[in-house]
Amino acid sequence: QIVKAVVVGDQAVGKSSLLQRFCYNTFKSDYKCTIGVDFEIEQFQILNKLLKVQFWDTAGQERFKCIAASYYRGSKAVIVVFDMSSIQSLMNAKQWASEAYNEGHEPSSSNGDARRSEGPLLFLVGTKRDLVVNNTWKEVEALAVTVAKEIRAELWIVSSLTGCERVNDFFFRLAAMLLENSMKNALLVKQVIHSEFATDMISQIRKFSNLFIFLYDSQ
Numbered sequence: 001q002i003v004k005a006v007v008v009g010d011q012a013v014g015k016s017s018l019l020q021r022f023c024y025n026t027f028k029s030d031y032k033c034t035i036g037v038d039f040e041i042e043q044f045q046i047l048n049k050l051l052k053v054q055f056w057d058t059a060g061q062e063r064f065k066c067i068a069a070s071y072y073r074g075s076k077a078v079i080v081v082f083d084m085s086s087i088q089s090l091m092n093a094k095q096w097a098s099e100a101y102n103e104g105h106e107p108s109s110s111n112g113d114a115r116r117s118e119g120p121l122l123f124l125v126g127t128k129r130d131l132v133v134n135n136t137w138k139e140v141e142a143l144a145v146t147v148a149k150e151i152r153a154e155l156w157i158v159s160s161l162t163g164c165e166r167v168n169d170f171f172f173r174l175a176a177m178l179l180e181n182s183m184k185n186a187l188l189v190k191q192v193i194h195s196e197f198a199t200d201m202i203s204q205i206r207k208f209s210n211l212f213i214f215l216y217d218s219q
């Protein structure tokens with residue numbers, strides 16, 4: 001199966017770099033703006049299950065904003081990216097998140113977890129951690145925590161330049177949560193023959209995805 005995840009955020013915040021770091025383990029310091037949308041497909045193995053995720057790497061430029069709305073359709077996860085060295089991009093993240101939800105999904109929980117009963121998973125990802133130092137970093141992080149709560153997204157702060165591990169943890173957390181949701185849906189519509197086995201599998205996948213949060217919190 002293949003599920004869709006959309007990456008949005010202001011121009012040049014580091015959306016493509018985030019995907020490049022995860023998919024190819026590379027980083028380019030020159031900036032080449034995305035035109036319209038680019039795609040990356042990644043296959044994840046989670047426990048003994050395979051999941052393919054198609055990432056839609058959208059353009060942050062204002063002139064492409066009018067078509068952005070159509071990208072959210074059918075997406076199971078929305079990754080709102082901001083630049084840790086730009087408070088403005090963090091403030092604009094609220095707008096990106098609300099646009100993602102203008103597709104008709106209402107949030108129903110407020111525990112800072114990307115899981116919601118309806119609609120796509122929502123993540124707020126701060127990039128360019130390497131560019132922000134000491135006191136400033138703490139201030140921006142505190143503000144990002146507030147914004148994440150407000151928009152009910154799960155917050156991750158990474159650097160595509162230096163932090164491959166944290167970037168990998170983020171993508172595996174996302175994929176595990178997507179798999180968990182897709183198995184839950186299958187159970188709900190009774191596509192599953194051995195429901196006890198499926199329930200057990202779901203709880204194992206949840207434990208797996210929580211492991212990445214534990215790793216992240218302890219860094």
Ligand SMILES: Nc1nc2c(ncn2[C@@H]2O[C@H](COP(=O)(O)OP(=O)(O)OP(=O)(O)O)[C@@H](O)[C@H]2O)c(=O)[nH]1
Binds near residue numbers: 011016028158
């Ligand atoms: N230092 C540092 N630079 C970064 C990081 N991530 C991205 N950049 C740089 O930021 C610039 C923009 O990165 P992109 O990934 O192209 O940004 P984007 O959000 O995809 O841009 P658009 O597609 O035009 O919206 C590039 O020069 C990258 O090298 C990071 O984690 N650290």
